[in-house]
Amino acid sequence: MASIEQKLKRDFSKTLFERLHWASEGVHWIKSESLFIAFSNKADREDLISELQAALYAWNPQPSRLLLARIRAEMDELGVLAQTKALSNQHALAHWYKRLLTANGVERRWLIAEAVSRHSERLMGAVLQPVQKFADKLIEMEAQRDAGEICFGHFKIDLTDAATRSKAEHEHNAFVCSKDPEGWHLNTGHVFKAKDEYWICLSPACDMVPAQLSEERRSVFGGRLPFVAVKLVPLKDGRSTPKDIQSNRYIFIQSQSSVSGFCFNKPEGENSAPDWQILYADKLGEFGVDFEFDVFVTKMGKTRLVSEKQHAKVVGQLRYEYALNLTHRLGATMTRVGLDFAGTPAPPTKRDR
Incomplete structure (x- = not known):
């Protein structure tokens, strides 16, 4: 086993076990950046999905994480259909690709970035509607309780504190007006x-x-x-x-x-x-x-x-x-x-x- 592990360890993702989190009590689970593990009793093999659901509920993921996960899920499920819709304008696609083929090396880099941006925009447009419906259901379920308590439960951030609220406003302002270069x-x-x-x-x-x-x-x-x-x-x-x-x-x-x-x-x-x-x-x-x-x-x-x-x-x-x-x-x-x-x-x- 040791020799096999030594041979294969370079193929494992380096980020697989970074930022580990686990349950300290109650339902047992372990989470890394790219992996979630739920535990169940060996004798209980009837309903493993309910065990997984209980572990996910105990983890209590942030709503923003749920939205991103939903986008990935919709992309996996509807990706082929969305791709077909994104490829419907054949004349435009042919025009874009001809520009890429005939451009010189310097101009081509700019046109490639533009083409990738347009393709991704068309692809994302097809999956946003079901994600918006999911977000509406999520918010409707939680909107019955105090908003401040809900936010503190999810993010551990007290927005009633003046300094914390100011930092939140600054991060919001930076997010809406700027992006990474x-x-x-x-x-x-x-x-x-x-x-x-x-x-x-x-x-x-x-x-x-x-x-x-x-x-x-x-x-x-x-x-x-x-x-x-x-x-x-x-x-x-x-x-x-x-x-x-x-x-x-x-x-x-x-x-x-x-x-x-x-x-x-x-x-x-x-x-x-x-x-x-x-x-x-x-x-x-x-x-x-x-x-x-x-x-x-x-x-x-x-x-x-x-x-x-x-x-x-x-x-x-x-x-x-x-x-x-x-x-x-x-x-x-x-x-x-x-x-x-x-x-x-x-x-x-x-x-x-």
Whole structure:
């Protein structure tokens, strides 16, 4: 047995026995990241399903885990039918695939990412309806009890505590407005850090594809890709939610340990102008290892403006609608008109006197 185990152990999943959980009393069960084991009496072989159900009930999985499990189950059951429906538009599929075949190496990477995203979107659309019905039944069963007690029972999080509630709001805000970085080149909504400063790329996505850069622009800028970037202002008190959170000026990025909040312009002035600049991404904005690239920032030297090369790393990415919101705000700022109004000044106060 020892020799067989030695021979086969390299084939076992390394994550199989990570993060073990088990029952300390009552119904016995053991769970790892990819395995759930229920125990029953050797003499009881009549109804093993009920034993498994009792163990699952004793484990008490979180509702979010149940929803994800339901999505996987529906995908397994309806995957073939959903796939058939997703493949119904043959003309569009042929058009997409021809673009992949005829594109060059650089442009092909962008088109592949786009095609995979569209295929997965069509596949998921077919299984979401039964999952939504399952979620409705789940919530209806639990909605009769106190919501705070239910959440504490599932997540062990007390949302009546102010600090805990603030952290929950921050994590929610980060989840709805940002996501993990993706792609192979700099794009609209990428938030990057260079020399302890945070920037966000707000150039249109069509201008950021290296393969679509015209030969004329290549001859002017060489291997550098010009783009519009706004310097973000980190929130001083990252633990509290701004009172004007709905002013469409704030974004939140989830890091490994915490949530970082930023403002598009000065937090104390809603109508203040953002600090925007034209930056230049080296190698047409293509990423190196771990979403890293070099960027050129124009700064004042001793006697003239100089272009300073800085190493940058993408730390987050806004979801499309949130990136588009900031792009529109920047456009409105850059096209505002100064109006020469005249008016009667307000009467002086006692302090003015």
